[in-house]
Amino acid sequence: MKKHIIYVLILFDNMNTPIKANKTEGIGKLTMKEPYTSTRFLSKQVRGAIDLLRPFTLTAPFIVSMSIMTASLIYSGQPIPENWWIIIGQASFTVAIVNAASNALNQATDVKGDKISKPYRPIPRGVVKAESAQSFAYILYLLALMRAVTINFWFGLFIFLIMVFTVTYSLPPRIKKYLFLNQIWIAIPRGMLGILASWSVFGNPFTSTPLIIGVIATTYLIGGMTTKDVVDIEADRKTGVRTMINTYGAKKTALISFPFMFFPFTFIPIFINQNLIGSYLWPLSFLVVFSVIILYLMIKEAESETLENVPAWALMYIQYIFFGLGFGLLTIYKDILPF
Numbered sequence: 001m002k003k004h005i006i007y008v009l010i011l012f013d014n015m016n017t018p019i020k021a022n023k024t025e026g027i028g029k030l031t032m033k034e035p036y037t038s039t040r041f042l043s044k045q046v047r048g049a050i051d052l053l054r055p056f057t058l059t060a061p062f063i064v065s066m067s068i069m070t071a072s073l074i075y076s077g078q079p080i081p082e083n084w085w086i087i088i089g090q091a092s093f094t095v096a097i098v099n100a101a102s103n104a105l106n107q108a109t110d111v112k113g114d115k116i117s118k119p120y121r122p123i124p125r126g127v128v129k130a131e132s133a134q135s136f137a138y139i140l141y142l143l144a145l146m147r148a149v150t151i152n153f154w155f156g157l158f159i160f161l162i163m164v165f166t167v168t169y170s171l172p173p174r175i176k177k178y179l180f181l182n183q184i185w186i187a188i189p190r191g192m193l194g195i196l197a198s199w200s201v202f203g204n205p206f207t208s209t210p211l212i213i214g215v216i217a218t219t220y221l222i223g224g225m226t227t228k229d230v231v232d233i234e235a236d237r238k239t240g241v242r243t244m245i246n247t248y249g250a251k252k253t254a255l256i257s258f259p260f261m262f263f264p265f266t267f268i269p270i271f272i273n274q275n276l277i278g279s280y281l282w283p284l285s286f287l288v289v290f291s292v293i294i295l296y297l298m299i300k301e302a303e304s305e306t307l308e309n310v311p312a313w314a315l316m317y318i319q320y321i322f323f324g325l326g327f328g329l330l331t332i333y334k335d336i337l338p339f
Contacts, residue, residue, distance in 0.1 A: 032308050033120045036127050048122035052107055052133050053100040054308070060317045060324075061194060065095040067328030068198035072210070074332045076203040091155060091201045094147045095194060098159055101140035102166035108133035109170040110239075117235035118308070141167075154205055158197030165189040179242040186225045191218030208276045213327060216264040220291075220320070223260025226253050227298060227313040254298035261291035280334040284326050290319035 032051055036044045069088045073080060081087070107114065107123055108130045115124045122128040141163055149156035166189055169175050175185040192214035199210035229236065229245040237246045244253040265288040271277045297312035330337070 036122075036125060044127050048125075048127035049136065051122045052104040052128060052136065054103040056308070056314075057103060057317065058096045058099055060320050061099045061190065062092050062096040063321050064324030065194060065198040066092040067324040068195055068210075068213075069201045071328045071331035072199040072201060072203035075209065078202065087151070087201065090147065091151050091198070094144050094151070094159065095197065097140055097147075098144040098162055098166070099190075101137045101144060101163075102170070104133050104140065105137035105167065106170045108137060109174075113232060113235035113239045113241070116238060117232045151201060154200035155197055158193050158200060158205070162189040162193045162197065165193070177241045179244070179247060182241075182243065183222050183225055187218045187221035190225075191221045209278070212271050212276050216268070217320070217323065219260050219264045220323075223257035224294065224316040224320070226257045227294065227316050228309055230298070230301060230310045230313070231308075250301050251299050254295055257298070258291065258295045261294060262288055265291065278331075278334060280330050280337050280339060281327065282339065283330065284323065287319060287323055287326070290315060290322070294319070 032054075036047060042050075066088055069091055073084060073088075107121060111123050111130050114121050118124065123130050123133060144159060145156070145163065148159035165185055169182070169185050176182050195214040195217055196205040196210055199205045203210070205211075226244050229243040230250060232241075232243070233246045233250075235241075236243050244256060248256065265285050268277070268285045269282060272279050272282055294312045294315050297310065297315060301310065
């Protein structure tokens with residue numbers, strides 16, 4: 001089975017030249033869709049376990065939660081503890097772990113669908129058993145909850161609620177199969193609950209700023225998460241899952257989803273005018289440009305050869321990362337900004 005890798009020693013000399021390697025050399029597959037081979041560093045099973053976590057999708061919750069936590073620390077005006085960076089690192093890692101657990105559980109319960117639309121995943125390829133993936137998910141959930149309750153009560157509670165939403169999405173009553181409700185069920189834990197959990201590490205999660213940011217994030221994700229269903233149209237239909245994509249088609253779904261991705265950012269000046277959030281957050285309105293591009297990509301329906309899903313899906317995650325980073329940086333430096 002042919003593979004292409006890039007060796008570190010000749011990285012700068014042959015950056016664009018793929019190099020063949022035998023099955024026990026190199027760093028292994030670089031993207032989800034490449035075939036599994038054993039390497040000197042990772043076995044197929046270890047790489048399969050990593051793919052269960054879907055690392056790309058974990059960058060958004062990790063970076064966004066870290067940004068929100070740092071912002072809440074500065075916003076609260078409290079004395080900064082000496083180990084603040086350890087607390088933020090551990091709490092952000094906990095948010096990422098609970099998302100990783102939901103990814104593993106979702107794959108363990110979606111084997112039939114993945115065999116149709118995503119046969120490159122570790123379970124359809126036979127690298128990992130569904131039962132093992134489900135057990136792995138439960139262990140990750142337990143680790144996340146145990147770590148969360150040591151941060152503080154509210155953080156632990158919000159992480160628990162995120163777990164409830166993600167477990168019931170994949171397992172009975174399996175909200176995933178219900179039209180419209182499935183989009184909301186994803187958006188709430190990844191949006192509102194994730195934002196409030198992150199803010200609660202150092203601040204009061206029930207003040208207007210985290211609540212409004214949570215509303216913006218949740219509304220955006222209700223629309224944005226429709227991008228993940230583009231490649232699953234046939235699989236979802238055959239397994240009894242109703243999504244907007246397989247009910248209304250990609251183009252109509254894009255038009256329905258667009259307001260959810262567009263208006264949350266255009267409403268930011270209104271929230272500022274009502275004194276619900278600080279005026280220093282108005283630059284976040286420019287993120288609406290990403291929403292327009294996502295609309296175009298959804299209508300285009302182009303599938304990536306390397307990513308798990310369509311480019312619109314990847315851009316949705318990138319936009320959410322910029323939203324979290326932007327909010328964090330603007331809040332941290334709000335006292336020196338000229339606006």
